[in-house]
């Protein structure tokens with residue numbers, strides 16, 4: 001019997017701001033190309049779908065209005081979420097989704113939107129946006145790999161003592177533009193500001209997350225390799241391009257206005 | 261005093277513009293910057309001069325095409341028009357167009373038609389006092405600099421609130437986002453497609469504006485034309501898609517184009533894109549509001565060309581070639597539909613750049629319904645541009661089964677595609693490119709001896725010709 005994997009796409013209609021559906025598509029196809037049976041469940045606000053049935057949960061980011069709608073639904077699912085993670089479900093949350101996994105998001109007017117506290121961190125609205133390409137070093141099972149992505153956020157996220165950033169920023173802003181930390185990890189829960197989509201140019205990371213999710217199904221082998229030559233070429237190109245762009249990156253950061 | 265200042269600003273800008281062009285430089289921004297510096301009330305003078313005859317065109321897609329159509333029709337009706345035809349649509353760009361084109365001698369029929377960046381509308385509307393503001397549509401576009409779409413709609417809505425009393429909005433009512441930008445108590449005409457046979461029951465594409473901007477309820481749809489554009493209603497506050505007062509009816513395919521009816525007139529469009537029907541309606545609404553005679557508009561509709569760098573056809577080395585601009589998922593999706601319905605395409609060239617004018621975030625290609633390509637039998641896809649490899653990865657995940665090649669330099673990619681003799685066919689080359697390679701490619705194609713293919717040998721192309729790239 002072929003290996004099966006179930007991916008839960010959380011709030012696909014509400015949190016789809018930065019091409020977030022790409023991450024789900026990439027995970028799905030990389031599993032399918034290896035002959036696995038893949039089920040993708042779209043989970044929306046108020047849906048009865050059970051989180052604990054999923055091996056992997058993916059959540060993107062949205063505009064303020066959408067995030068507020070999601071925040072309420074997430075609070076209702078808090079215990080369900082915790083149970084899923086206890087039972088081995090892997091969670092990947094990007095940008096707005098990442099913020100919602102923390103303790104709270106404090107808006108510019110001082111209003112606190114509660115998160116579900118799966119990650120020990122909080123986010124405060126900033127005045128300028130942090131925008132641009134990012135290169136960051138990520139640790140996976142003792143091995144380190146450079147991750148390429150793009151960030152576009154005004155929230156500054158701060159990790160509580162004892163919580164580890166997921167990556168270390170080489171170029172870009174990361175969590176808050178101050179401590180070079182990017183994203184956060186706690187057990188099988190991962191959050192990051194990097195979209196791009198994150199997994200497009202980081203097939204190693206995609207496979208690592210997939211492999212982690214498959215553990216829940218008792219899978220312990222290695223994933224057979226895929227031909228990732230375009231991904232490798234994209235990584236090489238971006239690495240060189242970032243060196244060339246250094247210093248002239250994102251002339252618009254902080255203005256939020258347009259310019260020619 | 262005011263008038264004197266304005267004249268000095270125009271003349272100084274004009275001299276600067278001629279100097280720049282003499283040096284082979286583009287002059288779409290700097291002359292305007294200087295003019296605005298010399299006369300901070302520059303736009304007030306323009307507004308007074310063209311009182312009742314200023315048109316602003318804003319929205320995400322279709323600004324340039326609408327601008328060109330409207331300018332052409334005004335020209336046919338004997339108007340002299342100043343317009344930022346090169347697409348520089350920030351305040352400096354508008355001012356540069358005035359500096360270069362303004363005639364100090366008043367003409368009986370004259371108008372100023374500008375396409376305006378969404379964030380610039382509110383900055384110029386009070387001074388320019390437009391008679392007409394056209395709102396085409398709102399789609400996600402270059403979030404690295406515009407920010408969230410909600411904010412962009414809000415900026416335009418703020419601009420519309422400052423419209424003078426005799427001003428009128430001409431708005432795409434099929435787009436719930438454009439509809440929501442119209443302030444209450446504002447004179448408005450809605451345009452839209454009134455042809456239920458064109459409605460799709462569902463929308464596979466990434467869709468913006470899913471929620472009512474007034475009450476937050478999810479919008480309901482009778483059907484979609486494309487993206488979020490369709491017959492919508494809000495179950496929360498009972499707002500709904502208005503019956504269009506400028507409507508396109510009875511759409512049918514006609515060769516490579518579309519036939520339809522506008523206000524009882526027969527219209528024929530030279531390209532199959534439904535999005536262009538909306539541009540035609542937008543231009544028609546603005547022309548009517550300016551008082552252009554129906555005797556002119558009717559015949560003009562019979563042959564509508566929307567080329568002008570947005571979608572143009574050429575012949576290069578014996579091969580037919582289509583060149584089109586793509587800059588956001590909604591526009592890209594529409595071009596893919598055109599591509600799928602174009603017969604005899606053998607090579608597709610996709611150029612993806614990440615320069616500032618293209619948007620530095622290339623993630624948006626993942627919001628494009630590239631899966632439309634699966635099963636379409638062209639031979640090769642060539643990916644080019646500063647982020648060619650990113651495009652190749654996207655095509656890989658779309659599981660398109662033909663031959664995929666990556667060549668950095670866009671010209672080389674087109675050159676190789678044109679030279680390709682292998683395979684079963686050497687058919688049409690279809691080039692989709694982001695902004696910064698569009699005009700360089702167009703110029704290069706013409707230099708290489710490419711000729712514009714007008715399809716039917718007609719000679720009434722719009723008088724606007726765009727060949728200089730400007731950022």
Ligand SMILES: [Zn+2]
Nearest residue numbers: 472475494497
């Ligand atoms: Zn409503």
